[in-house]
Amino acid sequence: MKSRMNFIFHAHLPFVRHPEFPKFLEEDWLYEAINESYLPLLRMLYKLRNKGTSYHLTFSLSPTLCSMLSDNLLCERFVGYINSRIELGNLEIDRLSNEPDMQKLALMYRDNAKKNLQFFQEECKGNILNAFNALSNEGFLELITTAATHAYLPIYKNSPLAVNAQIETGLIQHIRLFDRSPEGFWLPECGYYPTLEELLKRNNVKWTSLAAHSLLLSEDKPQRGNYAPVKCPNGLWCFARDNNLTSLVWSATDGYPADPCYREFYRDIGYDLDINYVRPFIHEPDVRVFTGFKYWAVTGKTAQKVPYSPEVAAEKTKEHAEDFLKNVRNRTLSLEASLDCDPVYTLSFDAELFGHWWFEGVMWLEHVITSTAKQKDIELITPSVYIAEGNPVQTMTPAFSSWGEGGCSQVWVDTASNSTFVKHTIKSIERMSEIAVKFPNQKSLKQRFLNQAARETLLLMSSDWPFIMHNHTSEEYAKKRLTGHIQNLNLVYDNMTKNAVNTEWLVKAEKRNNIFPQIDYNMFNPEHLKKDSPVFTTDFTSEQK
């Protein structure tokens, strides 16, 4: 039997863009992810391609992330961010002149930043999506999209217009940026409910990825467990995640990233060094943040850390890559008598785990790919390749599920933290639909006004803000974002009922929340669902991007 690994990397960040501030702390989420995950991953994938190594991986690029990655202002700010890392690296190399081991690390970080900048400017031409697209065009990557603002869709089951708006807008954004319709669609937080497949198929989606328990809990009898995809009665293919193998990487306590020799994420000079020294690289007023310069190894559950050794960690990544493949093979061996086909292991991860959270994760993945390319009994596949092979498939309807804590909607419908906003969001969707019905097919200023209301409604539905509130992390910012989008929608609603347009608001809102330039608010009109999805008919190839 052959082991088939279906790696899906989901790259997503919420839309954070504040042109009204010269520097905004939450925008750093994007710059850190680009510098520490996306560019290192792309550089590694380019390196393998240039060496002639064959691989097939799937990347889900969220529409909010794509919007930010192709935004001129944010790209300019990213270059400023990475130049400041290079500047900090130079300072660190000087500061550590009497500590050669530490200095070597400072040199490594500075050179990584330089290589990233060079790759960003030369290979990506200032837009990372170009590099993803190139690898996709050459058959190395399957690119897919997700809901427009990463809305957790099961909450909105009784608002099919809003769910459709999320799916349709995400797909149109992808087509606009990559000139092709994706076959797959990542469900935010793997959130699925029976009947969601109808809206996915309406928008020409061929496959999606689900949480690990989505098949076990089905009303139908699962035949092959998670070792083969299933097809919904309407023909949508579903690939359920393998919790056992992903936990080797993902587990907080026992996963590979927790190995004592790997780099400790939370020890950073942004927190450890004198405030006067790090001040130019943190945020005002003296808000300490991560700088990316980290010199200690995980070591153990103690404050006393040993210095980080990249050489030792690099050796460990080889060991862990081989261990992972050994686990895959052993699983396949154990399944030989039970399964009538080669097992497919769906291995979905947040892309930001690799490089950002787990510094050595990119190197680990490189070893997994390289080693797999040399084997005959194990291979990398993408869902579309699998589907095209015409393998036997069971037809069944998966169960309501997500990969969040508790396995369903508990994180996003939490009476202790975020349920108030669930109510306002659902009310806002109703109001958006109400004004879309009352004022269809508007032109000029009113059209812009209503389109901005549609943007605000989609941004309000993002899964990130309730998630943050549930976890008590950046709660204040999340609350302000949710409150702001609801207020904005209410403003349009109030104005339109008085047949007025607040132009001062409109200009400012369009400037800050400039996502989805192609949006059409009429998609919130119930008549819209009676027509064919514009995904089938929209041609953006001639549009200036």
Next chain:
Amino acid sequence: MVLINIDRLSDSELKYIAQQEEIDSWQNLSREELIEAIEEIYDADRTVSDINAAKYVNSISDAGSDVLQFPGVRPLPQSFSDSFIHMVQRDSCWALAFWNIGENLRNRIESLNAQLVIKTCALSNKDKIEESYEIEVGMHDTEWTVEMPWRYKNYKLQLIARTVTRDEIICESGTVYCAGCYVADHPELLKKEDSFKLLISPLIAKDGSVLANRDVALITETYRKETLK
């Protein structure tokens, strides 16, 4: 994503967090005292392993974001002018119910001294109420978590104003489906040798823990009982 626990943070990080959280006398606290105080603030009811150290990073990121509002916007309304009730499913058997009663109707209900009731209704295939139960709620309540005790049923909620003489249905929610589960309903399936390999092994993590979901836990418990027979 949880990679690291609070006890991996350095003393200076802990002190910094304590300062940010305005913990009394943070300068004089020992490492253990700092950890205890921070845990108390952040996560009184969660285990240490649940604590995502990222919060310590993100919790300081609120600075600079205090001027996000646009011109002309109004504060969020505490209530709405219309009456409605919604039902949002939380897991296989529980849903969040939330409602609003318009001001005029509210005044009338109060003048009648009516009791508000949430009626949870399980529906037949023809959308008739087959089973139901009621919860009395106060005029100031706006949400409740309701159980859906019968599987393979659609549910809807009714918000009712009850007086001595009659029930007035104020509004009804959309429906939510409480699904069944084939494997849970067929425990004999779990006696088969292949069941564990095919159905349960993909859900078990490296450390032996089963994916945290109530229905999955019930199935694995049944599996253990079946195989021990």
